[in-house]
Amino acid sequence: MNIKLNKIARDTNFFLKKFIAKQNNSKLIPAMNYGLFPGGKKIRSKILIDIGSLLSIDYKTLIAIGAAVECIHAYSLIHDDLPCMDNDKIRRGKPSTHIKFGESTAVLAGNSLLTMAFEILASPSLKIKKKIQINLIKKLSECSGHLGIAGGQYLDLSYEKKKISKNKIIEMEIKKTGKLFSFCCVAPLIVANKYNKINKFKKIGEKIGLLFQIADDLIDFSGSTKLAGKKTRKDQAKGKATLISLLGYQNTIKYSKKLKLSIFNEINKYQKRSSDLKETIEFILKRAK
Ligand code: IPE
Ligand code: IPE
Ligand code: MG
Ligand code: MG
Ligand code: MG
Numbered sequence: 001m002n003i004k005l006n007k008i009a010r011d012t013n014f015f016l017k018k019f020i021a022k023q024n025n026s027k028l029i030p031a032m033n034y035g036l037f038p039g040g041k042k043i044r045s046k047i048l049i050d051i052g053s054l055l056s057i058d059y060k061t062l063i064a065i066g067a068a069v070e071c072i073h074a075y076s077l078i079h080d081d082l083p084c085m086d087n088d089k090i091r092r093g094k095p096s097t098h099i100k101f102g103e104s105t106a107v108l109a110g111n112s113l114l115t116m117a118f119e120i121l122a123s124p125s126l127k128i129k130k131k132i133q134i135n136l137i138k139k140l141s142e143c144s145g146h147l148g149i150a151g152g153q154y155l156d157l158s159y160e161k162k163k164i165s166k167n168k169i170i171e172m173e174i175k176k177t178g179k180l181f182s183f184c185c186v187a188p189l190i191v192a193n194k195y196n197k198i199n200k201f202k203k204i205g206e207k208i209g210l211l212f213q214i215a216d217d218l219i220d221f222s223g224s225t226k227l228a229g230k231k232t233r234k235d236q237a238k239g240k241a242t243l244i245s246l247l248g249y250q251n252t253i254k255y256s257k258k259l260k261l262s263i264f265n266e267i268n269k270y271q272k273r274s275s276d277l278k279e280t281i282e283f284i285l286k287r288a289k
Contacts, residue, residue, distance in 0.1 A: 001283050004276075008049060008066070009042040015067045019120060031101040031109035032116075035074045040092055043284065044069045044184050047208060050277040051201070052188040054270060064126050065187050068117040068140065072180060075113035076149050078106050085157060086238070093229035114144070128191060135190050143179040152176025161239035169241050170210060177216075178209030200266075207263050212284050214256045217242040219288065221249055227288040260285055 016036060020029065045066030052062040081088040081096040082103060089099050098106035120126075121137045142148060152175025159172060182205030189198050219228050220235045221244050235242055243252045263281055267274045 001279055005042055005046055008045050008063070009039060011063045012042055012045055012067050012070055013037060013039060015063050016070070019067065019116075019123075019125070028105065028109050028112050031097055031105045032112055034100060035078045035097045035106075035109055035113060036071070038092075039070065039074070040077075041287075041289070042066070042070065043212070043280070044073060044180060046280050047181060047205075047277070048184040048187060050280055051185050052191070053276065054273055055188050055192045055194070057188050057191050058127075061126060061128060061191060062188070064120060064123075065136065065191075066184075068120040069180060069184060071113045071117040071120065072140065072144050072149070075110040075117075076153070076180075078110040078113070080153065082106060085153070086234070088231060088234070090225070090230050117144075132191055132193070136187055139186060139190060140183055143183040147175070148179035149176055152179070156240070159241035162241065164241040164246070166243070166246060169243055169246060172241070173213040174206045174210050177213040178206040181205045181209030181212060204263060204266055207259060207266075208281060208284070211256060211259050211263065211281070214243060214252060214259070215285050215287065217244055218249070218252060218256070223288055229289055256285060 013036075020033070045063070048066050048069065049059070049062050052059075077091060078097045080086050081091055082098055089096055091097070094100075096106075097109060101109070117140065118137055121133055121140060126133060144150065146154075152172055155168075155172040156176055159168070164172075182202050185201040185205030185208070186198055189195070189201055217235060217240075220232050223232045225232050236245065239245075243255060247255065260281060264278060267277060270277075
């Protein structure tokens with residue numbers, strides 16, 4: 001799994017470096033690069049490639065779409081760490097972007113990465129039909145805006161120090177994290193023009209993203225700052241509404257195992273061909289970072 005992730009990370013970073021190098025220089029590029037490279041696990045790109053290979057989609061196209069996703073993800077992390085949001089000083093084992101470059105530069109570098117994602121999807125380096133490019137852009141904007149990441153982040157902050165129901169916590173985690181995973185599951189279907197399966201894969205993606213966020217919450221609760229590359233044991237201090245704060249640690253582990261099995265049930269019919277995707281889902285729960 002790590003070998004596969006490392007290859008995807010290398011190929012994605014190579015694509016992004018080339019893409020940025022082709023643009024005119026600007027004073028924001030150092031902060032954008034800082035948030036993007038060396039970068040994180042590239043787990044979203046891995047899901048995109050696992051599903052894309054089920055549909056025999058060209059690897060280079062998947063890497064380009066994954067690069068757009070990683071720009072959105074990197075932007076969301078830069079903003080997530082800002083003092084007005086989670087106020088975190090360490091990210092990916094180094095000082096957060098606003099600590100290194102200042103708040104206003106971090107906000108603007110985040111904005112620039114967000115918009116660069118759509119530039120990538122609209123660029124001719126994606127050798128796919130224009131109609132498909134437009135549909136990818138439409139889907140990625142839906143997953144990033146007020147019904148996706150931004151909306152979920154709003155809920156996450158507004159739920160702090162409040163008693164929130166299980167369903168509301170799940171809805172918030174699906175928005176802030178699940179929607180981008182859902183894009184990764186749906187994008188290959190858009191490229192393959194297989195619209196009849198979109199709803200099914202949208203739901204599978206939301207469940208995988210929910211599982212990912214629950215695992216992140218578990219890492220915050222019991223993981224090591226050194227391994228995670230970000231400060232752990234912060235959610236409780238901030239009064240974040242998580243399944244752990246509502247149900248307790250052990251019950252959340254039980255919930256995550258059930259959720260994993262329910263995802264497996266939905267992909268079992270792809271049998272052997274789904275083995276990479278299953279391996280990625282196992283990794284999501286077992287990881288320490
Ligand atoms: C962290 O995401 C933020 C969440 C959505 C939980 P990742 O754990 O994928 O971050 P990197 O990219 O590997 O640093
Ligand atoms: C962040 O969730 C989700 C995003 C959309 C960025 P967290 O706030 O739990 O992510 P970490 O723990 O800071 O990486
Ligand atoms: Mg947060
Ligand atoms: Mg955070
Ligand atoms: Mg977290």
